[in-house]
Amino acid sequence: xxxxxxxxxxxxxxxxxxxxxxxxxxxxxxxxxxxxxxxxxxxxxxxxxxxxxxxxxxxxxxxxxxxxxxxxxxxxxxxxxxxxxxxxxxxxxxxxxxxxxxxxxxxxxxxxxxxxxxxxxxxxxxxxxxxxxxxxxxxxxxxxxxxxxxxxxxxxxxxxxxxxxxxxxxxxxxxxxxxxxxxxxxxxxxxxxxxxxxxxxxxxxxxxxxxxxxxxxxxxxxxxxxxxxxxxxxxxxxxxxxxxxxxxxxxxxxxxxxxxxxxxxxxxxxxxxxxxxxxxxxxxxxxxxxxxxxxxxxx
Numbered sequence: 001x002x003x004x005x006x007x008x009x010x011x012x013x014x015x016x017x018x019x020x021x022x023x024x025x026x027x028x029x030x031x032x033x034x035x036x037x038x039x040x041x042x043x044x045x046x047x048x049x050x051x052x053x054x055x056x057x058x059x060x061x062x063x064x065x066x067x068x069x070x071x072x073x074x075x076x077x078x079x080x081x082x083x084x085x086x087x088x089x090x091x092x093x094x095x096x097x098x099x100x101x102x103x104x105x106x107x108x109x110x111x112x113x114x115x116x117x118x119x120x121x122x123x124x125x126x127x128x129x130x131x132x133x134x135x136x137x138x139x140x141x142x143x144x145x146x147x148x149x150x151x152x153x154x155x156x157x158x159x160x161x162x163x164x165x166x167x168x169x170x171x172x173x174x175x176x177x178x179x180x181x182x183x184x185x186x187x188x189x190x191x192x193x194x195x196x197x198x199x200x201x202x203x204x205x206x207x208x209x210x211x212x213x214x215x216x217x218x219x220x221x222x223x224x225x226x227x228x229x230x231x232x233x234x235x236x237x238x239x240x241x242x243x244x245x246x247x248x249x250x251x252x253x254x255x256x257x258x259x260x261x262x263x264x265x266x267x268x269x270x271x272x273x274x275x276x277x278x279x280x281x282x283x284x285x286x287x288x289x290x291x292x293x294x295x296x297x298x299x
Contacts, residue, residue, distance in 0.1 A: 022198060025170050026208035036106050043103050044216070050095050054086055057098070063105045067098060069297035075290040097154070101298070104128070104158040107213075111165040115172035118179035121299040124164065129295035130249035130288065132157030135241045137280050142237055143271025153238060156222040160242050163206025163223060167194065170205075174198060186254070191227060203227050229267065240267050248281075252288060 032040065042048060042056055057064050064085050071088030072081050082088035089098050113119050135157040139150045168175045178193045191201045203224050210220030218235045225231045226243040233239075244266050251264065266272045 022171065022200070026166070026205060029166070029209055029212035032107070032213045033110060036109070040103065040106055043099050043106070048095075048099070050090060053095060053098060053102075054089055057085065057089070057102060060102075060106075062109075063102055066105060066298055067093065067101060070101065070294055073290070073294045073297045075287070075294040100132075100155040100158060103155060105298075107159060107162060107215075108165055111169040112172075113165070113168055116168045116176045116179070118176045118183070119168050120179070122296050124161065125299040126253065126292045126295040127246070127249065128158045128161060129291050129298065130253060131160060131242060131246045133287070133291055134249055134284050135245035137284055138241055138245065138266060138270075138272060138277075141270075141272045141276045141280060142241065144237065152216065152218050153241060156219050156238055156242050157245060159219060160222055160226045160246060161202060161206070163202035163204070163209060164190070166205040166209050167198070167202055171198065201227070232269075237270060240270055244270075252285060253292070 031037070039056055039060070042052070057067065068082060068085055068088050070076070071092040076082075076092050078092075082092045089095070093101075113121065132154045136150075136154045139153045174197050175194070178190055178197060181193055182188060182190045191203070194201045203226065206223030207220070209215075210223050215223075218238050221233070221235045222239050222242050225233070225239045226246060229240070229243060229247075231239045231243070244264075248264050265274070266277055
């Protein structure tokens with residue numbers, strides 16, 4: 001798979017004894033469950049219509065319940081709340097958003113999280129939702145091949161950190177220590193601490209998962225490379241958009257009252273004009289509270 005790494009990053013510290021076993025586990029991740037594969041194959045069909053989407057979602061009550069919760073969240077608040085799943089899909093959320101949210105829930109479902117008490121699903125999905133919405137808002141401002149960039153940018157934002165769930169599933173005790181330490185000392189991020197403890201990070205875990213599940217190449221590369229600000233390989237616009245959106249979203253979530261003062265701009269290679277960035281950032285920052293509420297309904 002293009003530009004998806006398969007080895008330990010050279011930036012990692014000397015690998016611990018467990019690293020070899022962990023790499024073997026990553027290389028032998030089981031395929032996506034058959035029922036989920038069938039559902040995923042239909043959801044990614046560009047010819048899929050809204051009636052078929054409803055049929056598919058109704059087969060999975062957990063996904064249906066979460067989508068209805070999102071449609072009724074403050075972010076989508078309107079004079080008439082969503083009455084039922086059909087109303088939520090057709091009138092409130094729309095086909096594209098429903099498809100992306102459903103795929104995200106489907107791909108994240110197989111992983112066990114209960115054995116890692118410090119893992120916060122709400123925070124995971126808040127970070128995913130903030131990244132996805134900002135990346136999508138900026139995609140329309142990118143110079144050059146917007147069609148490639150816009151295709152799948154929201155889904156890539158939602159799933160860019162899926163490798164984190166892989167590590168929580170495979171090494172719950174270590175990741176519990178990582179999250180606990182990161183919460184006590186935010187200066188040391190989860191990725192840095194994970195590399196110190198495991199010798200690899202969630203990006204490499206995401207690359208292994210993408211290979212095992214044969215995920216679409218743009219999504220796979222984004223999962224693997226979004227932590228590299230200067231990445232210039234295949235799907236570089238998509239990767240740089242999602243990576244920047246995650247970095248800015250992380251700072252904005254921590255310090256929502258100072259987002260206007262954050263000295264962080266999109267990579268110059270994306271060609272986003274400074275005025276466009278300021279306007280987009282201002283509109284997006286005003287929605288952070290509601291976006292987090294939507295993410296909480298998602299989790």
